[in-house]
Amino acid sequence: MADSDPRVEFEAQVRPHLAWLYRLAYRFTGHREDAEDLVQELLVRLYRHPSELARLESPRPWLTRALHNLFVDQWRHRQRTPLGHLHPDPWDDLFVDEADSGTPEKALQLAGVRRDILAALYRLEPEHRALVVMHDMEGRSLSELAETLDLPLGTLKSRLFRARRKLRRLLGGGNPLGETDVIVAEV
Amino acid sequence: MNCDELLTYLDASAPAPAPQAALDHLSGCPSCRKAWRLAQETAASLKALPEPVVPAAFEERVLASAYRAAGRRRPIRVRGWGLALAATFLMGIGVGVLLEVTHAGHRGGYILQDGTVMLAAGDTTTVNIALDAARPIQDVSFVVDVPAGMELAGHPGEPQVTWQGELRQGRNLLGLQLVAKAGAAGVLQTEIHHDGLDKVFQVHVVAAEESLWDDLRRMLS
Numbered sequence: 001m002a003d004s005d006p007r008v009e010f011e012a013q014v015r016p017h018l019a020w021l022y023r024l025a026y027r028f029t030g031h032r033e034d035a036e037d038l039v040q041e042l043l044v045r046l047y048r049h050p051s052e053l054a055r056l057e058s059p060r061p062w063l064t065r066a067l068h069n070l071f072v073d074q075w076r077h078r079q080r081t082p083l084g085h086l087h088p089d090p091w092d093d094l095f096v097d098e099a100d101s102g103t104p105e106k107a108l109q110l111a112g113v114r115r116d117i118l119a120a121l122y123r124l125e126p127e128h129r130a131l132v133v134m135h136d137m138e139g140r141s142l143s144e145l146a147e148t149l150d151l152p153l154g155t156l157k158s159r160l161f162r163a164r165r166k167l168r169r170l171l172g173g174g175n176p177l178g179e180t181d182v183i184v185a186e187v
Numbered sequence: 188m189n190c191d192e193l194l195t196y197l198d199a200s201a202p203a204p205a206p207q208a209a210l211d212h213l214s215g216c217p218s219c220r221k222a223w224r225l226a227q228e229t230a231a232s233l234k235a236l237p238e239p240v241v242p243a244a245f246e247e248r249v250l251a252s253a254y255r256a257a258g259r260r261r262p263i264r265v266r267g268w269g270l271a272l273a274a275t276f277l278m279g280i281g282v283g284v285l286l287e288v289t290h291a292g293h294r295g296g297y298i299l300q301d302g303t304v305m306l307a308a309g310d311t312t313t314v315n316i317a318l319d320a321a322r323p324i325q326d327v328s329f330v331v332d333v334p335a336g337m338e339l340a341g342h343p344g345e346p347q348v349t350w351q352g353e354l355r356q357g358r359n360l361l362g363l364q365l366v367a368k369a370g371a372a373g374v375l376q377t378e379i380h381h382d383g384l385d386k387v388f389q390v391h392v393v394a395a396e397e398s399l400w401d402d403l404r405r406m407l408s
Contacts, residue, residue, distance in 0.1 A: 007250075007254060010253075011250060014250075015246060018241075018245070018246045018249065019241045019245075019246075022239070022241050022242075022245055023238060023239045023241070026239035027239065032242060033325070033326045034351065035239070036242070036245060036248065036249060037326065037328060037351060039249050040248075040249040040252045040253065041328075041349075043249050043250065043252070043253035044252065044253045044256040046253070047253040047254065047256075074349060074350065074351070113228060113232060114232050114236065117228075117229050117232050117233065118236075121233075132233070136229075136230060136233045136234070137233045137234065137236060139234065157199070160199075161198050161199050164197075164198040164199075164226070165194075165198040167229060168194075168197070168198065168222060168225060168226060168229075171225055171229065172225070
């Protein structure tokens with residue numbers, strides 16, 4: 001009986017969010033396969049605990065937090081994996097069109113700048129990278145993210161400050177006289 | 188505003204419009220102008236990135252994987268040295284899964300005849316699981332479940348450790364550094380997922396108390 005199949009209800013709950021989850025996961029991880037694995041792992045957990053999703057009126061903030069936490073956990077574990085892991089250039093899929101279409105010199109320069117920026121972004125700590133993705137890339141406010149991620153606003157401000165500072169240093173925008181690390185006060 | 192203050196403001200506020208004090212500093216400081224321009228370029232580039240394209244059949248793949256994982260059958264058990272598992276070829280991981288034990292402490296570890304791994308409580312013992320891959324395999328997921336009373340070095344208090352990896356052609360050693368409390372015993376389970384296929388290896392592990400270890404070593408050697 002199709003009506004009693006838990007998959008029917010599960011798919012009705014998650015399908016509307018899958019493409020959106022993939023895009024967010026791709027921006028977190030920088031790789032198609034990693035993004036797919038991350039969403040897959042989230043679904044495995046959700047399927048084992050279907051009541052988690054069913055009780056939510058607006059699942060996206062909850063899914064954002066779940067995907068974010070899963071990403072941060074997995075990335076930290078990956079950094080300590082016994083086998084190690086080598087990656088191709090991150091976010092490579094985003095530049096397929098630019099590489100294949102014989103773009104003018106200016107467009108290629110722009111693609112080069114983007115590659116540099118994304119390569120630097122990929123070197124940030126996972127929670128810093130995720131915050132830059134959600135705030136600077138997707139335009140979500142820090143207040144919204146504090147609520148979504150269930151984190152203090154001051155923590156996010158501090159993370160964003162450190163993320164931008166590291167990005168700037170990786171991209172060569174440092175201060176030749178040296179800089180002082182400043183921690184934004186908790187709010 | 189000096190250089191340090193300007194860069195602090197920049198990292199905390201970009202890409203907000205610059206206050207007059209910042210503009211005054213920027214007009215006379217080429218290095219900070221470069222940093223300011225770079226921050227603006229970075230912010231603009233991040234906002235202008237193309238939207239990732241969802242791969243074909245993505246939804247069906249991830250849903251199928253979720254169902255498969257939820258309905259996973261009883262795992263296959265591996266015991267002792269050099270035991271071949273017929274199903275491993277399905278993943279492109281050749282037969283010849285074997286277990287070795289090395290140790291950082293002076294007491295070491297043993298593999299009993301029934302395949303149980305005996306560890307010295309308190310030492311860090313590396314259980315090496317050798318995976319022979321017939322070809323390079325990308326995007327392999329590893330999930331290690333650690334018995335109660337034991338943990339993987341570097342993962343304190345985590346009963347399950349997961350990560351993504353890849354297997355080189357030939358032998359790959361999965362080095363699991365176990366730290367066990369005295370008397371702890373259970374199943375060390377390693378799940379390997381690749382391309383929709385799952386593989387589960389189980390090894391019984393027992394941690395002997397320090398006072399018993401010398402007797403055990405005499406008995407087992």
